[in-house]
Amino acid sequence: ARPRAARGQRGAKRGRDMRACRPVQGGNGVSRAEARAEGEAFLCEYFPGAAQLPLECRGTELFVLPREGCGPAEGLRVVQAGVCAGSAARGRFVPAHHLFMAYGAQCANAERLTLADPRTAAWLRGEAIPAETAAPGWAAVLADGFPLGFGKQSGGVVKNHYPKGLRNLK
Numbered sequence: 001a002r003p004r005a006a007r008g009q010r011g012a013k014r015g016r017d018m019r020a021c022r023p024v025q026g027g028n029g030v031s032r033a034e035a036r037a038e039g040e041a042f043l044c045e046y047f048p049g050a051a052q053l054p055l056e057c058r059g060t061e062l063f064v065l066p067r068e069g070c071g072p073a074e075g076l077r078v079v080q081a082g083v084c085a086g087s088a089a090r091g092r093f094v095p096a097h098h099l100f101m102a103y104g105a106q107c108a109n110a111e112r113l114t115l116a117d118p119r120t121a122a123w124l125r126g127e128a129i130p131a132e133t134a135a136p137g138w139a140a141v142l143a144d145g146f147p148l149g150f151g152k153q154s155g156g157v158v159k160n161h162y163p164k165g166l167r168n169l170k
Helices: 004-020 032-046 097-106 118-124
Strands: 055-058 061-064 083-089 092-095 110-113 137-143 146-154 157-160
Touching: 032 055, 032 061, 032 083, 032 092, 032 137, 061 097, 083 097, 097 137, 097 146, 110 118, 110 146, 118 146
Parallel strands: 110 137
Antiparallel strands: 055 061, 061 083, 083 092, 137 146, 146 157
């Protein structure tokens, strides 16, 4: 029998080899070029200021970098460089919560709330709220100008896309 360390090292090497062989397409059948094009179109429509920043595509996920050359350097392990803008999925772009938290105040479509508004507490509980200032489509939800997250406005209601783990259930 081999020592445990030898078996573990062999498995780690196999994992590295498998990662190197990943296809250019993501698991949902979208190529990197398609993911980048869909992400750029989304950013141009909803975040004109962020659309001017450099982008990096990793699989089907698109990241907004703060400035040119901020991507991971060769041989350097970086947990995450930039802000995750979202991912592409078969002809559409699904935005990420990170994008709206980082650039929500700059979003072209927003539902504007105040802290005293009862809709703010409802939003933080994960409920859909009646739309007053947001147009149909993806919208940032702002409380006194600060981003709380995002939702999708349709039929006069902003449907909540606030992450379940962050919801205030009281």
